[in-house]
Every structure is written in structure tokens, then in C-alpha cells.
Amino acid sequence: MKKMKLGMKLAIAFCALALIAVIIGAVGINGLNSLMRNLDEMKEALGEVLVGERGLVNRSMMRSDLRKSQYSFIDGALKKTDEGWKRYETLPKTVEEAKIWSEFKPLWKTWRAKHEYVRRLSEKKNELAAAGVELGDSRLTELDERAFTASLAARTDWLSLNKSLQSLIELNGKAALSEGKAADRTQASALATLIVAILIGKKWSPRDTAFKGPGHYRKKARK
Structure with missing residues (x-):
């Protein structure tokens, strides 16, 4: 290592710093991409809840196996x-981001409560149907109407919730794009640094910097 020329040492140092910068940038981008996938999955799951809820308030879906699958679908989402x-x-x-998230949380709480209300009405409907109550019975008709009205109210909050979540996704998407551009600049800088280090290495060659001993210089002086 002591015999390594100065240019090579500089090249290694510069390249190490550039590599660290690239790694940090890559980790940041990967983290943002993971975050966006998480938010996308949340948004997709919210859509699945809405679809499942629509099935529960659909009077054509009264078979117990169909309704059971809807509940399972909603629970999974x-x-x-x-x-x-x-x-x-x-x-x-x-x-x-913190501001949008603080707005998202109460929207979530309100929507979730309304969704649970729709579900309770649907479960009462299941109980009546399981007890043998006919579909045309006024009790089922009333529950249908209440569940449908409650579902519309829940949908209004769902739309606000979905919009807020989309804002978070777009915000993080912009951050990921910015990180990507920064990583590109870092890579370009690393390449430029490597080229400069190589040029420095050529300039500081062993012929110019190595100590050749006192005898060499005495001979040169006699000439």
C-alpha cells in the first residue's frame, strides 16, 4: 500500500465516495418505491371493500354462500x-405528507364506522333470511332500504378517503422521481470523478515521485 502511487490512492478514495453516494441514493429510491407499493395496495384494498359492500346491498345476492364469500372478501381487504x-x-x-395523513385518518375513521353500519344491517338481513323470512317481507324490504342508504353515505366518505390516499401516492411519486434524477446526477458525477482520478494517476507516476537515493543525484550533479 505504501508503494501505491498517489494517483491510484486518490482514484480509490474518489471512487469509494462516489460508490457510497450511489448506494445511498439507491436505498432511498428503493424505500420510496416500497412505500408507493404499500399505498397502492391500500388503495386497491379500499376499492375491494367497496365492491364487496355493493354485493351485500344487492338484493339479487341472497344466497348464503354468495354472501359468505362477500364477507370474506371484505375481511381480507x-x-x-x-x-x-x-x-x-x-x-x-x-x-x-404529514398534513395529508392527518386529514386522512379522521376520514378513515368516519368511513370505517359507516361501513360497519352497512355490514350490521346486512347481517340482520342474513339472520332474517336464515330464519325463513320471505324476500318480499316488509322487514327485509326495510333493511334493504336502510342498508342501501347507508351504503351511499359510506360511499361519499369513501370517495374523500380515496382522494386523500391518491394525494399521498402522487406526492411520494414526485419524491421518487426527484430521487431518481438525483441518483442519475450522482452516477454521472461518479463517472467524471473516476476519469479525473485516472488522469491524476497518470500525472503522478512513479517516475516523478519515487525516491531514487542520494547516489543517483550525485551522479547527475557530476554530469
Whole structure:
């Protein structure tokens, strides 16, 4: 290592710094992409809940096996949203992102309560149907109307919730794009640094810098 020429040492140092910068940029981009996937999955799951809820208020879907599958479908979607919520809640956020998230949380709470109300009405409908109550019975008709009205109210909050979530996705998408451009600049800088280091290495060659001993210089002086 002591015999390594100065240019080579500089090249290694510059390249190491550039490599570290590239790695940091790559980690940042990967983190943002993972975050966006998480938000996308939450949004997709919210859509699945809405689809499942529509099935519950559909009078044509009264078969017990169909309704059971709808409940399972909704439960699976809600599980995904809850998991996504927990992951996102612990992550650091920008000021703008924190503001949108603070608006998202009460919207979520309100929508979730209304969705659960739709579900309770649907479960009462299931109980009556299982007890042998005919579809034309006034009790079922009333539950149908209440469930449908409640579903429309829940949908209004769902739209606001979905819009807020989309804002978070777009915000993180812009951040990922910015990180990508920064990574490209870092890579270009690393390449330029490597070229400069190579040129420096050629200039500081062993012929110019090596110590050749006192005898060499005495001979040169006699000449």
C-alpha cells in the first residue's frame, strides 16, 4: 500500500465516495418505491371493500354462500388496509405528507364506522333470511332500504378517503422521481470523478515521485 502511487490512492478514495453516494441514493429510491407499493395496495384494498359492500346491498345476492364469500372478501381487504396503515404510520413523513395523513385518518375513521353500519344491517338481513323470512317481507324490504342508504353515505366518505390516499401516492411519486434524477446526477458525477482520478494517476507516476537515493543525484550533479 505504501508503494501505491498517489494517483491510484486518490482514484480509490474518489471512487469509494462516489460508490457510497450511489448506494445511498439507491436505498432511498428503493424505500420510496416500497412505500408507493404499500399505498397502492391500500388503495386497491379500499376499492375491494367497496365492491364487496355493493354485493351485500344487492338484493339479487341472497344466497348464503354468495354472501359468505362477500364477507370474506371484505375481511381480507380490510386486513390489507390495516396492515398497510400500520406500516405507513411508523414511517417518517415530510411536512406536506404529514398534513395529508392527518386529514386522512379522521376520514378513515368516519368511513370505517359507516361501513360497519352497512355490514350490521346486512347481517340482520342474513339472520332474517336464515330464519325463513320471505324476500318480499316488509322487514327485509326495510333493511334493504336502510342498508342501501347507508351504503351511499359510506360511499361519499369513501370517495374523500380515496382522494386523500391518491394525494399521498402522487406526492411520494414526485419524491421518487426527484430521487431518481438525483441518483442519475450522482452516477454521472461518479463517472467524471473516476476519469479525473485516472488522469491524476497518470500525472503522478512513479517516475516523478519515487525516491531514487542520494547516489543517483550525485551522479547527475557530476554530469
